[in-house]
Amino acid sequence: MRPLDRVHSALEEAAAAVAEEMERLLPDGDGLEARIFEAMYYAIMAGGKRLRPFLVLTSAQLFNVSRESALRAAAAVEMVHTYSLVHDDLPAMDDDDLRRGKPTCHVKYGEATAILVGDALLTLAFEVLSDPLTHADPEVRCELVQSLANAAGAAGMVGGQMMDLEAEKLALDIGAITRLQRLKTGALIAYSCEAGAILGKAHEHARHALKAYAHDLGLAFQITDDLLDTTGNEKDMGKKVGKDAGAGKATFVSILGVERARAQAKVLAEQAAGHLDMFEHKADLLRDIARFVVERRN
Numbered sequence: 001m002r003p004l005d006r007v008h009s010a011l012e013e014a015a016a017a018v019a020e021e022m023e024r025l026l027p028d029g030d031g032l033e034a035r036i037f038e039a040m041y042y043a044i045m046a047g048g049k050r051l052r053p054f055l056v057l058t059s060a061q062l063f064n065v066s067r068e069s070a071l072r073a074a075a076a077v078e079m080v081h082t083y084s085l086v087h088d089d090l091p092a093m094d095d096d097d098l099r100r101g102k103p104t105c106h107v108k109y110g111e112a113t114a115i116l117v118g119d120a121l122l123t124l125a126f127e128v129l130s131d132p133l134t135h136a137d138p139e140v141r142c143e144l145v146q147s148l149a150n151a152a153g154a155a156g157m158v159g160g161q162m163m164d165l166e167a168e169k170l171a172l173d174i175g176a177i178t179r180l181q182r183l184k185t186g187a188l189i190a191y192s193c194e195a196g197a198i199l200g201k202a203h204e205h206a207r208h209a210l211k212a213y214a215h216d217l218g219l220a221f222q223i224t225d226d227l228l229d230t231t232g233n234e235k236d237m238g239k240k241v242g243k244d245a246g247a248g249k250a251t252f253v254s255i256l257g258v259e260r261a262r263a264q265a266k267v268l269a270e271q272a273a274g275h276l277d278m279f280e281h282k283a284d285l286l287r288d289i290a291r292f293v294v295e296r297r298n
Helices: 003-025 034-044 051-061 067-088 105-109 111-130 138-152 157-166 174-199 204-231 243-247 252-256 258-274 277-295
Strands: none
Touching (some): 003 277, 034 067, 034 105, 034 111, 051 067, 051 204, 051 277, 067 111, 067 138, 067 157, 067 174, 105 111, 111 138, 138 157, 138 174, 157 174, 174 204, 204 277, 252 258
């Protein structure tokens, strides 16, 4: 099987397993709050590559973590990622009508419900991680929670989103854009890679290798996103394209140009794969995913 075929197969398998786990973990009920349960399900079951939970599952395999523990951590990461998308799509933020080819959560359920969906998914993620079913060791659970809070909060994803809003009014250079994307996109990707090591109580050298891998992978992923926003189409992307240029935002593509940006993404993907040498063949799928993120079409 070709590497890219192997990646597609592994992504599909992981996505199905995580979707099943999330369906099991999502709350349900028929009281006055039933609408929030319905909207949560709509938002998180909308599909997508499920790259972040895939990284949790694949990194966990390096340390022989139980499937149940890895799936719960993977589901928690996807809950946080989905919350961020629901809030990003709001009129006060990116004001998007489509997400993965479907009406965004606020379009279907209203802005107030969409805000509550994001709130509920974020808090549910921490509920899942803090449950003894995720790991028997309370120190491991505490580290999972603390690390995710750091990755998702003002020093991570939320901080990056704030920088992104400010970028509409400022002329950012390549260093500022790199830092923005390291926080907005890269922090949660880094956590996804590190979560398996936390669950497996891995030594510091292994964690450092995964962090370095995630750093380069996150930037390669974002550069490719910028390229797709410039050269892609709405049908393939499942959302509007060209919004960054329309808003006058500086991106990797606007500064480097299409060809240089594409070349830089490929260099970063190869660098990411190189950080995994210590894991030998056990990390082949992570190496393949690094190359996949720069060759994808959506």
